[in-house]
Amino acid sequence: DAKTTQPTSMDCAEGRAANLPCNHSTISGNEYVYWYRQIHSQGPQYIIHGLKNNETNEMASLIITEDRKSSTLILPHATLRDTAVYYCIVRARATSGTYKYIFGTGTRLKVLA
Amino acid sequence: GAVVSQHPSRVICKSGTSVKIECRSLDFQATTMFWYRQFPKQSLMLMATSNEGSKATYEQGVEKDKFLINHASLTLSTLTVTSAHPEDSSFYICSASRQGDTEAFFGQGTRLTVV
Numbered sequence: 001d002a003k004t005t006q007p008t009s010m011d012c013a014e015g016r017a018a019n020l021p022c023n024h025s026t027i028s029g030n031e032y033v034y035w036y037r038q039i040h041s042q043g044p045q046y047i048i049h050g051l052k053n054n055e056t057n058e059m060a061s062l063i064i065t066e067d068r069k070s071s072t073l074i075l076p077h078a079t080l081r082d083t084a085v086y087y088c089i090v091r092a093r094a095t096s097g098t099y100k101y102i103f104g105t106g107t108r109l110k111v112l113a
Numbered sequence: 114g115a116v117v118s119q120h121p122s123r124v125i126c127k128s129g130t131s132v133k134i135e136c137r138s139l140d141f142q143a144t145t146m147f148w149y150r151q152f153p154k155q156s157l158m159l160m161a162t163s164n165e166g167s168k169a170t171y172e173q174g175v176e177k178d179k180f181l182i183n184h185a186s187l188t189l190s191t192l193t194v195t196s197a198h199p200e201d202s203s204f205y206i207c208s209a210s211r212q213g214d215t216e217a218f219f220g221q222g223t224r225l226t227v228v
Contacts (some may be wrong), residue, residue, distance in 0.1 A: 036219075038157075041222065041224070043119075043219035043222050044206070044208075045219070046216045047215075049215060087156070087198070096146045098144075098162060099210070099217075100147065101147065103157040104155045105156050106156055
């Protein structure tokens with residue numbers, strides 16, 4: 001399974017952009033990059049995903065490098081409610097033919113007032 | 114978005130007893146459900162993947178006789194922790210996806226404490 005590497009923690013000032021990097025150098029050609037976040041003691045919340053192209057939705061933007069070995073999640077205007085653990089995940093194909101989501105260690109983002 | 118609900122949200126049980134956790138997809142049919150375990154300040158660890166009507170596929174190192182998973186219908190999967198011990202105390206989270214989905218939807222988690 002492709003593994004992801006993220007910084008353990010980051011701080012970001014409220015109102016500024018938060019840029020969260022992720023390395024996934026062993027990713028296969030057809031594996032997607034997903035981002036989820038987890039606020040304390042809750043289930044993970046989907047943020048965004050992508051394959052090759054950069055993606056944007058109402059929550060965030062995802063920038064994937066051309067060689068697909070790394071990506072960056074961008075929260076354009078961080079708020080205090082964005083304080084959470086952010087997980088970069090490579091969705092892997094399971095032996096059963098379905099997909100499985102393998103979580104890395106995540107980045108603990110703290111948004112500061 | 115699709116909603117996945119877990120029950121109970123918290124459970125305390127005595128050592129040696131079994132406890133069942135339910136995971137339901139409320140407004141969609143889940144062809145695949147996943148069970149994770151999370152210890153404090155750690156990431157989610159995938160325990161098993163289950164497809165409706167077939168046996169679960171367990172990740173390496175997860176005891177299938179201890180963590181019984183049943184996915185009897187397209188809206189319900191259960192995880193039974195058998196003969197629970199204090200070291201089984203953890204946050205258990207399920208997620209579900211349907212065929213063709215581009216994301217998995219997660220439940221709110223169940224905090225199990227074995228005393």
